[in-house]
Amino acid sequence: MSCSFGRQLGHGVDGVVRLCTDISSGQQYACKSVSKNNPDAVRHIHTEISILQKLQGHPNIISFHGHFEDEECIHMLMEMCEGGNLSEYLQQKGPLPEVEAALAMATIIQAVLFCHERGIMHRDLKLDNILLPHKIYSYMELKLADFGTAADFSRCRIFEEAEGTPWYLAPELLAGSYDEKVDVWSLGVLLHILLCGYPPFDGESASEIFEAIRKGKLDLKGDPWPSISAEAKSLVKGMLQRNPFRRIKLRELSTHPWMQRFVVAGKETWANSQVLSTVVVGG
Incomplete structure (x- = not known):
């Protein structure tokens, strides 16, 4: 070529x-x-x-x-994606309204589910790896990218090597024994950032971030969480459950009441007006 x-x-x-x-x-x-x-x-x-x-x-x-x-x-x-990524978009626009966050999450979840059904876990789900295909488009066109640290779990079910980005790493990955459930944790971090603009566990260094993740003290009381629905907070808590066996399953995410409520409403709005600002991003 x-x-x-x-x-x-x-x-x-x-x-x-x-x-x-x-x-x-x-x-x-x-x-x-x-x-x-x-x-x-x-x-x-x-x-x-x-x-x-x-x-x-x-x-x-x-x-x-x-x-x-x-x-x-x-x-x-x-393929070319000319609209940048979700991290860049949030830096410009700030946290998303719940209806927009739900539409974005619904799209990302379906892409990750497609991967898991084929025995692939991504291991580096983050805003930077969610691409915008055009400058103006609907959330239903988002693209999952960067599979350089992905893994095939169809044969090997337990992994030990550390892969991913500090803020998004699941506690069991830090402990050195994990499976595909780490992707749900990363999606929970992603949803948290979409709704409030900052990660749930942070620090001045990677070691401080890891310590915050290990402690797992999730604070949903500061701004803007009082104005965010109880259903959204319930979903975030379920995804960021430290025990991977108690963590909400990937297949259950799309049927969670918050997803059902806002995704249906968002899709109906988008169908009525494909250029409505609440469901179309870009600029």
Whole structure:
């Protein structure tokens, strides 16, 4: 494949993401490039390629369009998402109203459920890895991305290695023995941030964050929680249950009363007006 690289779209620990144009067709992609001199990056991109090949076909999972190599790098082609990510969006707009948070969560949950049904846990669910396909779009078009630290649990059910981003890590992962239930915890952290704008467990360093997670003291009394519904707080508590066996199950999230109430209302509103500001993001 003959490509022309354009502007940088993003970067991370493993490498950079740039605009890439197929010279023969003019088709544009987002291209993740990692150096062959970085063993961890090479391992992650091979994992991501393998897993994305298994997850093709879901509208809310980033589309994979192949990969190629040169002397220095491995390049992976994905669909372009021009609207940035949910972290950037929240920085601009602030916490979401409950109806918007529910619509966003419903979309993300369905994508994660699709992964789990195929024996894949993401292990790095966070706002940065939820992409906006366009500048203006509905929450039902969100895309789950970045599967470099994902794992296949169809054969091995218990994992020990630490993977993910500090604020989103489940307590059992920190303890060194966990399974796919860690994804529900991460979704709980994500919902908490969508509703109030900050993570439930924080600190000045990774070690302080980990200690806060281990203590598990969830505070839903400060602003803006008094104005947030009891149903929303119930769901957050269920997802951030420290005991993974008592934690709400992934399949139960969509039927929780809060999800049922706000997702139905949100979809009805969106159907009546596809440009209504309460269910369309961008700017």
